[in-house]
Amino acid sequence: MKISMRSSRSTAGRRVSAAVALGAVLALTATACGDDGSGAGGDKGAEGSGKGKVVFWDNNGGIRTAVWKEIIADFEKANPDIDVEYVGIAATEYQSKVDTAIQGGGLPDVGGVGAAMLAGFSAQGALEPLDDRLTGSSLNGKLNKDMVESLKAAGGGDGTLYSVPTSANNGVLYYRTDLFDKAGLEAPTTWDAFYTAAEKLTDAGKNEFGYTIRGGSGSIAQALDAMYGQSGITSFWDAGKKKTTVNDPKNVEALEKYAALYKKATPAADVNNDFAKMVAQWDSGTIGMLNHNLGSYQDHVKALGVEKFRGIPQPVGSTGKRVQVSNPVDGLGVFKSSKNKDAAWKFIEFATSPEQNSKFNESAGQVPSNTEAAKDAWIQKAEPTKLAADALNDGSTTIVQLPYYLPDWNTISKADNEPNLQKVLLGKMSAKSFLDTMAEELNEAQAEWTEQMG
Numbered sequence: 001m002k003i004s005m006r007s008s009r010s011t012a013g014r015r016v017s018a019a020v021a022l023g024a025v026l027a028l029t030a031t032a033c034g035d036d037g038s039g040a041g042g043d044k045g046a047e048g049s050g051k052g053k054v055v056f057w058d059n060n061g062g063i064r065t066a067v068w069k070e071i072i073a074d075f076e077k078a079n080p081d082i083d084v085e086y087v088g089i090a091a092t093e094y095q096s097k098v099d100t101a102i103q104g105g106g107l108p109d110v111g112g113v114g115a116a117m118l119a120g121f122s123a124q125g126a127l128e129p130l131d132d133r134l135t136g137s138s139l140n141g142k143l144n145k146d147m148v149e150s151l152k153a154a155g156g157g158d159g160t161l162y163s164v165p166t167s168a169n170n171g172v173l174y175y176r177t178d179l180f181d182k183a184g185l186e187a188p189t190t191w192d193a194f195y196t197a198a199e200k201l202t203d204a205g206k207n208e209f210g211y212t213i214r215g216g217s218g219s220i221a222q223a224l225d226a227m228y229g230q231s232g233i234t235s236f237w238d239a240g241k242k243k244t245t246v247n248d249p250k251n252v253e254a255l256e257k258y259a260a261l262y263k264k265a266t267p268a269a270d271v272n273n274d275f276a277k278m279v280a281q282w283d284s285g286t287i288g289m290l291n292h293n294l295g296s297y298q299d300h301v302k303a304l305g306v307e308k309f310r311g312i313p314q315p316v317g318s319t320g321k322r323v324q325v326s327n328p329v330d331g332l333g334v335f336k337s338s339k340n341k342d343a344a345w346k347f348i349e350f351a352t353s354p355e356q357n358s359k360f361n362e363s364a365g366q367v368p369s370n371t372e373a374a375k376d377a378w379i380q381k382a383e384p385t386k387l388a389a390d391a392l393n394d395g396s397t398t399i400v401q402l403p404y405y406l407p408d409w410n411t412i413s414k415a416d417n418e419p420n421l422q423k424v425l426l427g428k429m430s431a432k433s434f435l436d437t438m439a440e441e442l443n444e445a446q447a448e449w450t451e452q453m454g
Contacts, residue, residue: 043107045128048340051081054347057098059112059330061088063276063295067363075350082343092217092274095120095410102126110344113163113333115154115404121333122155123407127162128334133345134161139352139370144168147369150329154404158453163331164348165369167361169293170327170388171225172311174300179288188289191230191315195257198265201288210288212278213262215271219421220413222291223255224325224402225314230254232317234398236325237446244442247435255424255431262425271425293327297365297384311384313391322397328404329369408445416441 058068065088072084087108089097095117101107102124113121121127134140147165155162175188179201188194198210214222224246228234231250238245245251262270273281275292282290283303291314300309316322332351334344350356358373365382367389368374379385391397403409417438423429 043337045336045338045341047342048338050340050342050346052340052343053083053085054110054340054343055085055087055108056347057094057108057111058086058088059094059114059117060091060295061094062090064088064360064364067360071351071356071360074356075347078350079346082346084347098126099124107335107337109338109340110332110334110347112330114330115151115163115328117410118151118154118163118331118333119156119405119407120410122160122162126335126337127155128336128338128341129160129162130164130334130345131161134164137345137349139164139349142354142371143352144367144369144371144374147329147331150326151331154328156405156407163333164352165329165331166352166357167330167364167366167369168327169295169330169366170392171222171291171293171314171324172297172384172388173314174282174290174292174296174309174311174384176286176288176304176309178308179286187310187312188315189312191317194289194315195261197288198261202265206286207267208286209267210265211261212273212282212287212290213258213266213270213425214275214278214291215262215273215422215425216277217274217414217418219418221325221327221402223258223421224400225291226258227251227254228323228325228400229314230257230317232319232321232323234323234400236400236402241450242443242446244439244446246442247432247439252432252435255435259424259431271422294365294367294385294388297382298363311387313387313397316396322391323400324397325400326402326404328402330366331369403442403446406442406445406449408441408448412438412441412445 056072058064068086072086075084076082094112098107098111098117098121102121107126113127143165147168148161151163151165152159152161173188173194175197180187180197183200185197185200186193188197201210202208228251231248231254233245233248233250236244236246267281267287269281270278275296278290279292279296279299281287283300297311300311314322314324332348334341334348338344351360352370354370354372357368357370358376358378361368361373362376362378365385367385368376379389417434420429420434420437424431424434
């Protein structure tokens with residue numbers, strides 16, 4: 001891979017180069033000064049004894065803490081010579097915490113590494129390649145091939161596996177069956193039915209709304225799902241893979257219609273709501289519909305009971321086809337700076353074994369990566385998970401693959417553009433201007449990545 005040193009870099013390109021250069025500087029510093037054990041990105045680490053302490057960072061702390069502690073307890077019972085220190089980190093803070101540790105030290109031995117953040121970490125040299133370990137493992141041939149390939153593709157373009165998949169999530173439209181029945185509404189299986197329900201279920205004077213829209217952290221992915229779902233565009237890039245379709249006129253029109261729901265059919269607080277606040281609001285209020293993913297299913301069951309809601313695949317468009325953007329596969333990675341990689345790998349093997357992977361995904365309501373775990377009976381009983389799996393396998397759904405492989409993807413889809421989407425919701429920026437701005441950054445990042453991989 002070659003790194004261009006042209007002076008006329010884009011903003012996205014400068015960030016990518018800075019990350020790569022920083023990794024190189026840290027590696028040289030570690031070599032020149034000796035290993036200080038701080039676990040920075042350039043530290044090559046060691047295999048270790050396969051015993052002792054392993055530090056694990058959970059990338060969805062709080063939400064998944066309880067199930068991870070169960071898995072860790074089982075692991076320590078099966079491996080009495082290994083102790084796992086659990087550190088739960090909120091999903092909204094995880095990437096920045098890892099990036100800080102890559103630069104300054106303090107990385108764990110093992111941690112959550114999903115597709116959306118994988119390229120950024122690997123570009124900085126922070127992750128251990130896992131292909132050989134998987135080949136020689138009892139897991140070999142027992143993990144969902146599509147999930148494995150998805151993580152390989154997200155790792156930066158060279159096909160290296162840096163993360164072992166634990167689960168696949170999928171976008172779900174949750175709706176209150178009791179409210180729909182009372183209003184005489186059909187299930188929101190089409191976008192037309194969705195908009196009709198959003199309007200009819202809204203009575204702002206009674207604090208009743210048809211929908212809750214995500215305006216805070218993580219809002220871009222939900223907006224993209226709604227855009228491509230309505231427009232029916234099936235690729236994120238044009239035929240030449242040089243320009244994104246994100247600002248195609250059909251997507252602009254779709255976003256205009258979707259954003260217009262804000263404050264007309266949604267609570268005003270939605271402009272700042274991340275997924276946790278959005279989910280809590282839906283579970284405790286009288287809101288008709290919620291777009292989230294399989295991960296919140298158990299929260300809805302606890303709050304509402306299975307008789308008051310359903311979780312179905314995203315609505316189909318006017319063509320009768322369902323188009324969704326890809327939801328990132330989650331996984332576990334070994335950080336290169338670990339001094340105990342052997343023990344860290346043992347933990348990953350255990351956590352993705354049939355019994356433990358099934359336990360994790362039943363708690364999370366997601367699709368297991370272990371093919372044996374995917375056959376367990378609970379999946380047939382968890383309707384949203386079953387319907388999501390069916391929709392992905394029966395030919396009814398086209399997935400628009402988001403460019404997780406771009407090292408700058410998370411920055412573009414979060415810090416750079418979430419504030420602009422809020423401006424769209426508030427009527428301070430047009431949908432076209434927002435999407436044109438995002439498209440320009442994406443096209444620059446794609447060009448930079450193409451040049452680096454050339």
